[in-house]
Amino acid sequence: MAATKYHRFRGGERCDECGARQWYAQDAIRYCRNGHRLEGFAEHEGDEDAFGTQGKVSRKKKEPKKKIAVKLAGDEGRELYLEVLQLILLRQVWWLVREKGFPEDFEEIVRALWALRVRNLPLRESGQGNRKRKGDASEESDGYASSAALFSSQSEGTGAESSDFDLSDTTTATWAPDARRRWKLPKLVDSLALCYLGCLVRRLPATTADFCGWAQRGELEFLAAFNNIPRNVRDRLPAEYHRALQVRDHIPAGRLQTAVQELVISFKANFDTIFPPLNYPPILARLITELALPVEVYLVVKCITEVLKADYSYPIGGKKIRAMDNPEVLLAALVVVSAKLLYPLDGVERPPRSHYDPRATNIDWGTWRESMKDDKSVESSLVRGEEYKVTPEDALTMDKEKLDDFMDWFEKMWIGDGEPKTAERIREPFQGQTRPSNSSNPSKQPENTDVERIRRRYEAVNNSVKILEPVPVDPEDSGKQFRQDFCPTWRTPEELPDAARVFYEKAASIAAIPLHTLVRGATQVERRLEVWCIERAKERDREKGKDKGKGKAIWTGDDSV
Incomplete structure (x- = not known):
């Protein structure tokens, strides 16, 4: 005879008569371990081990608990x-x-x-730790703000x-x-x-x-x-x-x-x-090259640097710092002023004094302006670093390649992992599409692109250069003529003529400084040059006076000297 197989009651139930916790089945009827018949059990409920669970059991998945980080304070x-x-x-x-x-x-x-x-x-x-920094012993006991x-x-x-x-x-x-x-x-x-x-x-x-x-x-x-x-x-x-x-x-x-x-x-x-101080010679050469200016500008900037006794150091004292005290602003201002002196931006020709005068050549600022525009070859792609300039109107009229570049930039810069669902919704319309090109990748751009662009600009500017005939100046009127060589001083961006405004804006853009700051720095440089010229004129007058005095002592009676 097979051994009786006992089972435990569910959920803490027990026999009502003896309190037994185990039961067994015989002829489709259940009995407790002590033989008492259990009421309330249907005959069709057979042994669980024989019939197994009835129906599909579904369990509710527990949502993972989100760990909320505690903000530090x-x-x-x-x-x-x-x-x-x-x-x-x-x-x-x-x-x-x-x-x-x-x-x-x-x-x-x-x-x-x-x-x-x-x-x-x-x-x-x-807390308990000492976290005051060195030198804080003299501070008040109530701590900092x-x-x-x-x-x-x-x-x-x-x-x-x-x-x-x-x-x-x-x-x-x-x-x-x-x-x-x-x-x-x-x-x-x-x-x-x-x-x-x-x-x-x-x-x-x-x-x-x-x-x-x-x-x-x-x-x-x-x-x-x-x-x-x-x-x-x-x-x-x-x-x-x-x-x-x-x-x-x-x-x-x-x-x-x-x-x-x-x-x-x-x-x-x-x-x-x-x-x-700033290591300015290579920076100066690069700035002149980016502006497609002749090499004479470099020599004039070096001369003005010596006149102003500038060392291109950042100011560390004084209650007021001028725009030209910043070495990078000063360097850009000197390039602008030098180009302005050599090749006037006001449309007035100032003839050179001799064939050796650096002003013997003159460039056409209209041609220069056209050469500084972006090349036609890059108009089909979005300029890297200027994606923020795109407006909603531009997005509606963009071609496919530009729009792809802009979306790549937007995804890289502004879609983080803070809201994954938001990133998925933005990426969803573009999934499964292959891009014809990826102009945002720097490796795609040829290394000599900038060199070719600068070469084309210089070719256009050099073809527009004109040679001016020198006009000798009477030595007696050299001081007056020197003052006339100065171009008009523009103190605000609103005063700039068309050609000068384009030149100033391009220089300010390359130097990453505001236009009004560059105009102010150039004005300050021109004022310093004007003061230096006045002082030099006074020194020459004093030297002439001394020479006349010596002549009288040597040639007695000659009042004509």
Whole structure:
């Protein structure tokens, strides 16, 4: 006889008579372990092991629990923000070293500058640990102000700030050595400024316009830096630091120069650090080449540099900083003034004094203007770095290739992993399509494109050069004639003639400075040259007077001398 197979009751049930917890089946009837018949069980309910479960069992899937990161606040939030900014700076340095061939010690230089920048940042004590920085012993016991006073919550380039930056707004009073309490947290643009200062230390011929171009084209991490931050780090950052790391779609002209000027003054005021001057000769040659100007402009700029005794160093003192005190603005202004003196922009011909006068040649500014326009060959693709200029009207009339380039740029810059569903909806209409080309890829562009473009510009300008006949000048009227050689001074962009406005705008665009700043810097340079000419004329008059006096002593009675 087979052994009886016992089963356990479900859900804590038991026999009503004896309380047994096990039962067995016999002839389709169930009994408890002690033999009591169990009521309420139908005869068709056979053994579960024999018949199995009846019907399909569906279980509700449990939704995964979302982990909500705790936002940091106070010192912890500020330190996390500094760590994020340091990570962005490190990625920028790595790109410059690996892609642009910067020297290996460039990273060490930028690290040292970053350590100085965050050295005296005011952080209060939190918890049990001592987290006061060195030199904070004299501070008040109630700690520092809140993060709102230490950091502006406005994002870089928001609508709340002007698109035109005035370099004269920076003064040494803002960065007094005893005002460490006002030393604010660095902004995202300070990462580019520190890299630029590293170039000054290393004497590399890189300009703020280069950094703006690299960042604008998405090569150097800046515009989309917030999207590249790890998700768990973004979730723990306070909201004000989110806004600080989210920038606009471009860097306003003059923004980086202003940040560099502020850092130069702050390093001098707090650490007595002076940066070397700008390595201007290669930058000057590149600027003249980009403007397709003759080589004589280089020689005139060198002469004016000696006249003004300019060393192209960033100013570190004084209550007011002029536009021409900025070395890059000064360099661009000297190029503009030199070209203006050699090849007048007002349409008035000023004949040379001899065949050796650099003004013996004259260029046609109308031809120059046509040559500076973008080539017809690149009109079918979107200009890299200028995608932010696309308007809704332009998007409706774009050809297929331009629209593909714009969508690639938009996806790279502004679609992060914060909202995956949003990214999927945007990508969905374009999935499964193959692109005929990818002009956003730098490798597609031939390396000699810029060289060919500049060569064509110089060919067009050289073909328009005219040779002017010299007109001798009486030595007695040389001073008067020298003053007449000066072109009119234009103090505002509104005063510029058509040819001059195009030239000024192109120079300002290449130097990445506002047009009104370049006009102001050129005006200041012209004023300095005018003062120098007046002083030289007075010196010549004094020398003539001395010569006349000596003649009287030698030739007695000769009053005609």
